[in-house]
Structures are given as structure tokens and as C-alpha cells.
Amino acid sequence: MLDSIVFPKPTLVSVSGVELEVFEAGQQNAGNPIVLCHGWPEHAFSWRYQVPALVAAGYHVIIPNQRGYGNSSRPSEVADYDIEHLAGDLTALLDHYGYDDAIFVGHDWGALVVWGLALLHPERVDKVINLSVPYLERGPKPWVEFMEDMLGGDFYIVHFNRQPGVADAVFEEHTFQFLRNMYRKNVPPSAHEPGMALINLAKSEIPRGDPLMSDSDLAVFVSAFETSGFTAGLNWYRNFDRNWHLLAGANPVIQQPTLMIYGDRDIVPKSKRLEEFVPNVDVVNLDCGHWIQQERPEETNEAILNWLEEQSAY
Structure with a gap:
């Protein structure tokens, strides 16, 4: 059944001075929105396995290719990809559909955007479901600087920031090979x-x-990144320190009901202090790597839907 899923056709939606390519399903469930936010190097299509299950459960499913991805706008300025812009796109998307708030689901970088959205615009976020990347604590030192001290200049996030354009060119030269090698499971x-x-x-x-x-x-x-290239997506990483500054005034505690889904074989480390910053969190661990909702689609759907059903009982 999972192999025969038909992904929705996209529409272009104007928000915040850019256009987002948005895939929408379950319009008959208007009033019950859930917004799915992809990571890097990904695409709205990474949520293909979740769409039928969420529609069947009564949700209006909204999946943007976020700015820089697919056929969405790709602004040229690095600062146009900071957390204020990325979160602003999502609030403007809610405005477009006439929603005050929604359930937001994020994977990888999409999770970081959802965490940031909940900090900057808490009134627009009903519930949070994030996969792989836990809440990122805002320490005393900007994030890239901290990573450089701890992990060195070859750590990928540091490299993207300190040597802009270098990785972009390599990924574009080897687009198929890079994505084929990236999207693996059971990696020893x-x-x-x-x-x-x-x-x-x-x-x-x-x-x-x-x-x-x-x-x-x-x-x-592969087709999406052959069209878009990689620079726009990498510009999200090039805003880590800018985001650190932009979030300085935000209340760091997320009060919304939250589900955190980890892959036990993911190389992204789990948070040891998640409950300090996300006190209303439930945690699910699945036996998989980083690409959780694609590697374990049925278990992911079950975890999400069971949790949402429990929440609705309160």
C-alpha cells in the first residue's frame, strides 16, 4: 500500500514576499490543520507516507516546500533564510488558509524551524511534533562559534559557514551521487x-x-535539487549565529504539548535536558536512522496518530 501513494499536486502560494510551492490534501477536513515541515537536503515529498494516514484521521494536511527548496522562491541574500523569515513564512501560510494556529510537524531542519516558530509566535502553534532534531539550547556563545570550538573547522555546519560556496559546488557537481549516498539506512x-x-x-x-x-x-x-541547486538550503545553516541573536529575547520554554520522535540509530544526538525547555513533552524512540518518517513510515504514523488521539482526550 505504501508504494502506491499518490502525492498531491502543488500550488504556488504567495507569502511574505515569496512564493511557496505547497502540497495540500484533506481539504474536506478544513478547520483541523497540520503543517509538515521538511529538512535538508529534503523536499515536501519526504512526507508522502504520512499524507494518507493524516487525511484519514481528519486532518487538513499542508506541506510547503520551504523557501529555497523545490519550486519555491530562492532569495539571493543569506539573511533572507534566518529564523524570522522561515517562521514568518509559516505564519503567513496560516493566514493564507485562514487559520489562527495549527499543529506543526518538523523533521531535521524543519524541526529547528518549528522549535523557532514556537518561540517567536507561540500563539500560532497548537501542538509540536518534531523528528530527529531536539530543541537546541541557546547557550552563552553563538552556535557556530560553539561548534567550531567543540568540533573543529571540518564539522559540516562550521564548514558551510566558514567556507561558503565550497560544499555547494561539490554537491551540485555530484547531485545524484550525493543524494543517493545520503538517503541510506542500516549504514554500518x-x-x-x-x-x-x-x-x-x-x-x-x-x-x-x-x-x-x-x-x-x-x-x-534529485530532479528538485538539479533545478534549485544547494546554496539556498545551505543558507539556512549560514544563519545559525544570526538566529542565536534573533532568539535572544524569546522565552526559551516551549509550553505547547510536544511529541519528540528519535531514531535510535540517528547520528543526531538526543537531548539530555529536553524536559527543562519543553516541559510538556512525550518522547518516542524508533529503531531507525535519521530519515525517520521515510524509513519507518507506519511506525511514525502510528506514533503521531496515537499521540494526537491522546491529546484530544484531554
Whole structure:
């Protein structure tokens, strides 16, 4: 059944001075919105397995390709991808559909955007469901500076910031190979290699582990990035320190009911202090890697729908 899913056709929606390519399903469930926010290097299509289950459960499903992705606008200025712009796109999307608030679901960078949205515009967020990337604590030092001190200049986020354009060019030169190598599961642990890990991955002719998706599904992602390139998506990373400053005045505690879904084999570390900043959180752990909703679609759907049903009982 999961292999025969038909993904909705997109429409272009004008928000905040840009156009977003939005995939929408379950319009008959108007009044019960759930917004799904993809990560990097991803696409709205990464939520394909969740759409039928959420529509069947009575939700109006809204999935934007966020700015910089797919056929959405790709502004040229790096600062146009900061958390105020990304969160502003989502609030403007709610305005477009006439909603005061919605349930927001994020994976990877999409999770960081949803965390930021809940901090900047808490009144627009009914519930939070995030996958893979936990709440990022705002410490005393800007994030890239902190990562550089802790993890060095070859750490991918530091590299994206300190050597702009370098990774972009490598990924664009090897788009198919990079995405094929990135979208894997059951990847065995490997020894640390010198250099920047994602550049090494893009240049590797032999993928490790097992394919995450079919060739036809992979082609959707490859085609999208062949059109958009990678710079706009990487510009999200180039705003980490700007976001650190922009969030300085926000109340750091997220009060909304929250579900955090981790993959036990994900390389993204779990938060040890999540409940300090997200006191109303429930945590689910699945036996998978980073691409949680694509690797374990049925378990992900079950976790989300069971949690939402529990919440509605209160």
C-alpha cells in the first residue's frame, strides 16, 4: 500500500514576499490543520507516507516546500533564510488558509524551524511534533562559534559557514551521487575520515548501507535539487549565529504539548535536558536512522496518530 501513494499536486502560494510551492490534501477536513515541515537536503515529498494516514484521521494536511527548496522562491541574500523569515513564512501560510494556529510537524531542519516558530509566535502553534532534531539550547556563545570550538573547522555546519560556496559546488557537481549516498539506512559505523564528511560522501562512488527509497522516489529529490541547486538550503545553516541573536529575547520554554520522535540509530544526538525547555513533552524512540518518517513510515504514523488521539482526550 505504501508504494502506491499518490502525492498531491502543488500550488504556488504567495507569502511574505515569496512564493511557496505547497502540497495540500484533506481539504474536506478544513478547520483541523497540520503543517509538515521538511529538512535538508529534503523536499515536501519526504512526507508522502504520512499524507494518507493524516487525511484519514481528519486532518487538513499542508506541506510547503520551504523557501529555497523545490519550486519555491530562492532569495539571493543569506539573511533572507534566518529564523524570522522561515517562521514568518509559516505564519503567513496560516493566514493564507485562514487559520489562527495549527499543529506543526518538523523533521531535521524543519524541526529547528518549528522549535523557532514556537518561540517567536507561540500563539500560532497548537501542538509540536518534531523528528530527529531536539530543541537546541541557546547557550552563552553563538552556535557556530560553539561548534567550531567543540568540533573543529571540518564539522559540516562550521564548514558551510566558514567556507561558503565550497560544499555547494561539490554537491551540485555530484547531485545524484550525493543524494543517493545520503538517503541510506542500516549504514554500518565507519572510522573517522579526514576532511569534511559530507563532501567526502558526495565524492564517494560506492554508497554504504541500504537504499532508503526506490529509484523513482529518489528521482523526485534529485530532479528538485538539479533545478534549485544547494546554496539556498545551505543558507539556512549560514544563519545559525544570526538566529542565536534573533532568539535572544524569546522565552526559551516551549509550553505547547510536544511529541519528540528519535531514531535510535540517528547520528543526531538526543537531548539530555529536553524536559527543562519543553516541559510538556512525550518522547518516542524508533529503531531507525535519521530519515525517520521515510524509513519507518507506519511506525511514525502510528506514533503521531496515537499521540494526537491522546491529546484530544484531554
